[in-house]
Amino acid sequence: MTEAAALPQPLAAWVESVVGAVRAVRDASHARADSAVWEVAGRSGRYFVKVAPRPISYTRETRAYREAVPRLGRGNAPVLKESSAELYAMILTAVDGDPLKSETLPSRRRTAHEQAGRLLRRLHDVYPTIRAQAEAAHAVEATVAGLDKHLGAARDHLSAAEAQLLRRLVDTLPALGPLPAGFLHGDFWERNLLWNGHFCVLIDFERSAPGPVVADFVKLATSVWPGHPELRAALLAGYGRPLSDVEERALVAFSAADAASALAYGPRHGDAFVTERGRRTVERLMREVG
Structure with a gap:
């Protein structure tokens, strides 16, 4: 992972307000211009921070995590820890694989x-x-x-x-x-x-x-x-x-x-x-x- 400074403001401040101090950040974005995903690590564990490319993407994904994903069963998908409609951002639990x-x-x-x-x-x-x-x-x-x-x-x-x-x-x-x-x-x-x-x-x-x-x-x-x-x-x-x-x-x-x-x-x-x-x-x- 790279230094936490790689997580831009004001996103970094919001993430730390939710999960505590972030010790390391890794850019986990896909190879396309509108992908913005980071893996963050801190005292409370590992998470993925995702900024949706468009408002509709944010709406769809947060709806899915709240209404549908829990039906998949524990461990079968990430869990939405927190979201910000202002930043179009989500904090998701890390999954292996x-x-x-x-x-x-x-x-x-x-x-x-x-x-x-x-x-x-x-x-x-x-x-x-x-x-x-x-x-x-x-x-x-x-x-x-x-x-x-x-x-x-x-x-x-x-x-x-x-x-x-x-x-x-x-x-x-x-x-x-x-x-x-x-x-x-x-x-x-x-x-x-x-x-x-x-x-x-x-x-x-x-x-x-x-x-x-x-x-x-x-x-x-x-x-x-x-x-x-x-x-x-x-x-x-x-x-x-x-x-x-x-x-x-x-x-x-x-x-x-x-x-x-x-x-x-x-x-x-x-x-x-x-x-x-x-x-x-x-x-x-x-x-x-x-």
């Missing part, structure tokens, strides 16, 4: 994915279906409405045929009817699953909101599952049910929307991983359904 993508032993990776499936099911079941269903319908509308913006931003990275396919797939969403709804994580993939070799922990809830539960499978479906069907099977075993035929069709449509978003975001921000994920998804969709 490394991003799941670092696990290379196939049997342990399958175990981790099965545990992750159980955690996801608990999260999805937090809200009654009727309460979540209204916001799920809005999520579908927003996905369809936002496609033109993403396709426009990604036009240099898509052929006309590819853009047409993505549009055709996303346009099928409204006709699928009401989809099973629940409280979504919103960014569910191996980067936000910590694994210590025995237990899986779910982190980063800044995109959490009620919506169609199938949308939470998109990141894995576009990054991990194509090359590892055994991990899809393990996760759905932990989740406790397979996807329905309608959800499978919705997963394809949401994956198409995600590909357009990835190819709009990745090149603009120099994110090679996101760009590659979008490109691979487009190529797979062209082969399988084009």
Whole structure:
């Protein structure tokens, strides 16, 4: 860890008012401009301090930690110790583990994915279906409405045929009817699953909101599952049910929307991983359904 001076003011003063004197700080931000996360250590223990990039992110994440995360069970996610609406900041208890993508032993990776499936099911079941269903319908509308913006931003990275396919797939969403709804994580993939070799922990809830539960499978479906069907099977075993035929069709449509978003975001921000994920998804969709 580096010196505590690395924690900027007035954030440092607020953190010390909550946890006491901070002895060391480590920058734990992701490699993107709007990520602001620090690990802090002091007499009272270890915490992560996170400043949300936008007010809506702060609102979503604090809502998740207060209303949904406690349902995951002790030790399965960080605990919100304190938050500041003025600073858009949160102090979270530290949890052990490394991003799941670092696990290379196939049997342990399958175990981790099965545990992750159980955690996801608990999260999805937090809200009654009727309460979540209204916001799920809005999520579908927003996905369809936002496609033109993403396709426009990604036009240099898509052929006309590819853009047409993505549009055709996303346009099928409204006709699928009401989809099973629940409280979504919103960014569910191996980067936000910590694994210590025995237990899986779910982190980063800044995109959490009620919506169609199938949308939470998109990141894995576009990054991990194509090359590892055994991990899809393990996760759905932990989740406790397979996807329905309608959800499978919705997963394809949401994956198409995600590909357009990835190819709009990745090149603009120099994110090679996101760009590659979008490109691979487009190529797979062209082969399988084009």
